[in-house]
Amino acid sequence: MNIVPEPLSLASRLAQDYIHHFERVSGFYGEDHRSEHGYAERVKWLDLSEDKRVQRKVLVDCLRTYNQLHNDHPAVHTSLQLLEQPGTVTMVGGQQSGLFTGPLLVIYKAITVIQAAREAEERLNRPVVPVFWIAGEDHDWDEVNHTFFLRQDQQISKIKLDAKDGLRTSVSYTGVAEEDWNLMLSELQTKLSDSEYKADILKLARDACNGSRGLSEAFAKLINRLFGKYGLILLDSADPGLRALEVPVFESLITHNETLGLSYQLAARDIKGLGYDVQADVSENGANLFYLHEGRRLLLYREGNVFSDRKGMVTLTEQELLRDLHAHPERFSNNVLTRPIMQDCLLPVLGTILGPGEISYWAITRYAFADLGLQMPLIIPRMSFSIVDGTVHKLMEKYEISFEDVQNRLDKKRETWLASKDELNLEDRFSKTREQFEALYQPLIEDLGRMQSGLLKLGLTNKDKILEQMDYLLSKSRNALEQQHEAALAQWKRIEQTLLPEGKPQERVYNILEYMNRYGLNLVDSLMEIPYESSGIHRVVYV
Template identity: 85%
Template sequence: MNIVPEPLSLASQLAHDYLHHFERVSGFYGEDYRGEQGYAERARWLDLSEDKRVSRKALTDCLRMYNTKHNDHPAVHKSLQLLEQPGTLTMVGGQQSGLFTGPLLVVYKAMTVIQAARDAEERLNRAVVPVFWIAGEDHDWDEANHTYFLSQDQKLSKIKLEAKDGLRTSVSYTDVAEEDWSEMLKELQNQLADSEFKADLLKLARETFNESANLSEAFAKFMSRMFGKYGLILLDSADPALRELEVSVFESLITRNESLGLSYHQAARDIAGLGYEVQADVSENGANLFYLHEGRRLLLYREGRMFTDRKGLVSLTDEELLRDLNQHPERFSNNVLTRPIMQDSLLPVLGTILGPGEISYWAITRYAFTDLGLQMPLIIPRMSFSIVDETISKLMGRYRLSFNDVQHRLSEKREAWLASKDELNLEARFDQTRKQFEELYQPLIEDLGRMQMGLLKLGQTNKNKILGQMDYLLTKSRNALELQHKAALAQWNRIEQTLLPEGKPQERVYNILEYMNRYGMNLVDRLMEIPYEASGIHRVVYV
C-alpha cells in the first residue's frame, strides 16, 4: 500500500477551525489533544473524579455480559479486565448500527479508536482500552437500514432492509425476521462481483445473520469479526442492563433539565455569534431526552413543570417522570446533545473519536458539561481514507487528474478533455455561425419592420426559431462527440463513482464488504497497519 496525504474539503467551518486554528474555538472545547499536556491534564481530572461516574465493577459486569454474547474474544476480555481496575482509561468512538456496518467511515472510526488508545498508552504509560459505542437507541431506521455498493456497471447500488411495523422505536428494539435476513444475503450475493473472497464473505454474513435478532446485534457481530482481536469493547446504548446503571445520570438530566437547556442555548448563540453554523437542533424548551411510549420513541419538551411530546401523547410532571425512570429505566434514552454527557458519566473517557460533523455539534455541549460538574474529554479526529486501486490510479494518470482535481474540478476537467477531442471545433464554429447569421439577418428584419410593423415581430420570432435550431443541432453534435468517445467517458465516470459517488467522499458512501471482496478478508488488518495519524488529515490508500 502507498499512502498519500490528500486534504478533503470540510463542510463545517467550525470543524476546520478546530483542526487548524484551535485558538479560535478553544472556548467550546476542553483540553487540546495536540501535545502531551492535554492528555496529562485530562487523565489527572479523571483520576480525581471517579465518584462522578457509575461503578466500574457494575459497568464492567454489564459490558462483559454483552461482549460475551456478541464479541467473545480473549483480547476483549483482557480489555474488560483492565477496565475494571482503577486508573484504566478509555478511548471511545461510536456510530449508529448500520447494515453490513454501514459506510466505510464506521470502520475507520473503529480503527482510530484502537490506534488512539495505543497512542495514549504510550504517552501516559498507563492502560487505555478502546470502546465502541453502538448507538442502538437511535430510532432513525431509514438512516441505518441501508448501505451502498458499486455495481458491476459502475453505478451506485443500494441494499435496503425494510422495517415491518413502521414504529419510530430504537433500532436495537426493531426485530428483523429470518426471511428478511435471507433477502439481505441474497441481495449481497447478487451485488458482489465474483471473486476468490466472495464465498467467505457470504459465509460471514450468513453466520452473522443467523445469530442476530436485530440490526444492532448484526452490526456488533460484524464489528467483532473485524476488531475483536484488537481488544475493542462494544457497548450498545440500548442495552437494558446498561440502562439500569444510567438511572442516576438520567435523574440529573431531568432535575437539572432547565439549566441544561439554557447551557445548550447559550452555546448555540455563542457559536452562531462567531459566524459558525450550529450543527444540531437546539429546540426551544427541548428536554433533550427521549421517552418510549407504546413502542414509539418520543422526543420530550418542557412546558413548565410538565414533560410532553409535540403530539401530546404523553404528559408527565418531573416527579412522575422520575418515578417512571426508577420503575422503567428502559423507557428513557438520550438525544444527540445528552449522549456525550451519558458517555462521560459511564466511562473514564480520556478522548472521544469524532468525525467533522460530530466535532461541530459537540461544541454545543461544552457549557452543559460544566453545568453538571464534568469536563469535556479530549476530542480526537477520526482517520479518513479513500481507497484507490491500480486501475483507477492508471486512469487518473491517463487523464492527468490529481485527487484534488477529482474532488473539486472533475466536471470542468472532463469538459476540457472532451473539447480537446473536438476536431471540428464545434463550439467555435457554431458560435461564429450564430454571429454571422445575426449580423446578416437583423438588418433585414429591421428593414421589413419599416415596410410593415407586423413583419418586425414575425421576423424576430423567425430569427429566434432559427437560432434555436442551431442550438439543437449543436446539442446533437455534442451528443455525437460524446458517443464517439463513449468508452473514455465511461472511464471518467468510473473515476467519479469510485472516489466521489453522488458528490460525497467515498468513505461516506461505500461499504467495507465491497473492498474486502476485491482485496481480501484481511483488508481491515492491512489497513490497521497504516501508521496512526491524529491530525484528521485525509489520506489516499493506493492498493
C-alpha cells in the same frame, strides 16, 4: 500500500478550525489533544472523579454480558478485565448500527479508536482500552437501513432493508425477520462482483445475520469479526442492562434540565456569534431526552415543570417522570446533546473519536458538562481515507487528474479534455454561425417590420426557432462527440464513482464488504497497519 495525505473538503468551518486552528475555538472544547499537557490533565481529572461515574465492576459486568453474546473474543475479555481495574481509562468512538456496518467511515472510526488507545497507553504508561459505542437507541431507521456498492458497470447500487411496522422506535428495538435477512443476503450476493473472496465475504455476512434480532446485533457480530482480536469492547446504548445503570444520570438530566437547556442555548449563541453554523437543533424548550411510548420514541420538551412531546401523546410532571424513570428506565434515552454527558458518566473517557460533524455539535455541550461537575474529554478527529486501486490511479495519471481535481473541478477538467478531442471545433463554429446569422437576419426582420408591422413579430419568432434548431444540432453534435469517446469518458466516470460517488467522499457511501471482496478478508488488518495520525488529515490509500 502507498499512503498520501490529501486534504478533503469538510462541510463545517468549525470542525476545520478545530483541526487546523484550535486556538480559535478552544473555548468550546476541553484540553487540546495534541499536547502532553492535555493528556496529563485529563488523566488527572479522571483519577480524581471516579465517584462521578457508574461503578466500574457493575459497568463491566453489564458490558461482559453483552460482549459474551455478540463480541466474544479473548482479547475483548482482556480489555474488560483491564477496565475493571482502577486507573484504566478508555478511548471511545461510536456510530449508528448500519446495514453490513454501513459506510466505510464506521470502519475508520473503529480503527482510530483502537490505534488512539494504543498510542495513549504508550504515552501514559497505563492501560487504555478501546470502546465502540453502538448508537442503538437512535430511531432514524432510514439512516441505517441501507448501504451502497459499486457495480462493474460503474453504477452505484443500493441494498435497503425496509422496516415492517413503521414505528419510530430505537434501531436496536426494531426487529428483522429471518426472511428479511435472507433477502438482504441474496441482494448482497447479486451486488458483489465475482471474486476469489466472494464466498468468504458472503459467509461472513451470513454468520452475522443468522440469529440476529435486528440491525444492532448483526452490526455487533460483524464488528467482532473485524476487530474483536484487537480487544475492541462493544457497548449498545439501547442495552436494557446498561439503561438500568444509567438511572442516576437520567435523574440529573431531568432535575437539572432547565439549567442544561440554557447552557446549550448559550453555547449555540456563542458559536453563532463567532460566525459558525450550529450543527444540531437547540430548541428553546428542548428537554434533550427521548421517551418511549407505545413503541414510539418521542422527543420531550419542557414547559416549566411539565414534560411532553410536540403532539401531546405524553404529558408528565418532573416528579412523574422521575417515578417512571425508576420503574421503567428502558423508556428513556438520550439525544445528540445529552449523549456525550451520558458517555462521560458511564466510562472513564480519556478521549472520544469524532468525525467532522460530531466535532461541530460537541461544541454545543461544552457548558453543559460544567453544569454537572464534569469536564469534556479530549476530542480526537477520526482518521479519514480514500481507497484507490491501481487501475484508477493509472487513469488519474493518464488524464492528469489530481485528488483535488476530483473534489473541486472534475466536470471542468472533463469538459476541457473532451473539447481537446473536438477536431471540428464545433463550439467555435456554431458560435460564429449564430453570430453571422443574427447579423444578417436581424436587419432583414426590421426592414420587413417597417413594410408591415405583423412581419416583425413573425420574423422574430422565426429567428428564435432557427436559433433553437442550431442549439439542438449543437447538442446532437456534442452527443456524437461523447459517443465517439465513450470508452474514455467511462474511465472518467470510474474515477468519479470511485472517489466522489454521488458528490460525497467515498468513505461516506461505500461499504467495507465491497473492498474486502476486491482485496481480501485481511483488508481491515492491512488498514490497521497504517500509521496512526491524530491530526484529522485525510489520506489516500493506493492499493
